[in-house]
Amino acid sequence: MDTRALLTDAARRPLDLARPVLDGLTPEAAHTLPGDRANSIAWLLWHAARQMDVQTSALSGERTVWAAGDWAARLGVDRESNDFGFGDDVDAVRALRVTDVAALGAHLEACVAALVAYVATLSDDELDDVVDPSYTPPVTRGVRLVSIIDDAAIHLGQAAYARGLVDGWSYGV
Template identity: 55%
Template structure:
């Protein structure tokens, strides 16, 4: 298995977890913020998709799926095109509200598809290319891709935890 094949597999896993977390979820559970200050499931899934979308678009030098496919209008969150929730406080988290959880699932799936498409354009040697030398050690394309996938996976794990915390009867696959 090539490094690229591993990245494709890893990139698809957060969307699989999101599907499980969102299955049969109520609006109250989706938007509940534990302690009224922690991230809601809606925000966690939205942010997971947004950060990956922004970073993969930057790497691929393409427009973000968010704007290119009209997700910004579908979500209607009154956020700038480059806003993906980094540094959001409780009030910002509370404003990420959707009436249909499928919107979150579908956007994350669209971002995952764009990520997999981008990975398909790369050679293994492309993963070694330094793309940010402001870090020590400098960041390669492969390391940046892994960090976007890791960020999404961590936030989806948090979403699963929040669902179990908020809805006692819920038992996910993971």
């Protein structure tokens, strides 16, 4: 099997869940914190895309999608280009308010497209390059890509669960 094809397929899967989660999502539901302390759907979707963007940019050396596409203005979120919410406390999660909930899906699509485009440029040898020697074992480019995709998938699953808690939505499975 072609490793790049496998990574590309995996990278696109969070979009398959984001679309139904966003379908009919109201701004109120998007910004509700389940239990008044868990991550909101808006924050989860924003974070899933942002972590993908920041980490892909670090690997590729390209500008972030966030900066290149003026997503801070488009979403109405005042965060820096390399801020993806890591370590946000409940107050920071509550403070993240998007002005266009539907645009969260477009932002995720742009970040996935950037990741997929980057993956297409890589050789098998480049997937084996060590990108972070501070871990044991050291983290390779391929392992980091899997981590980026896994993080997005986890957060999209959380967003789907949160949607059910907030407004009774069901994925329909």
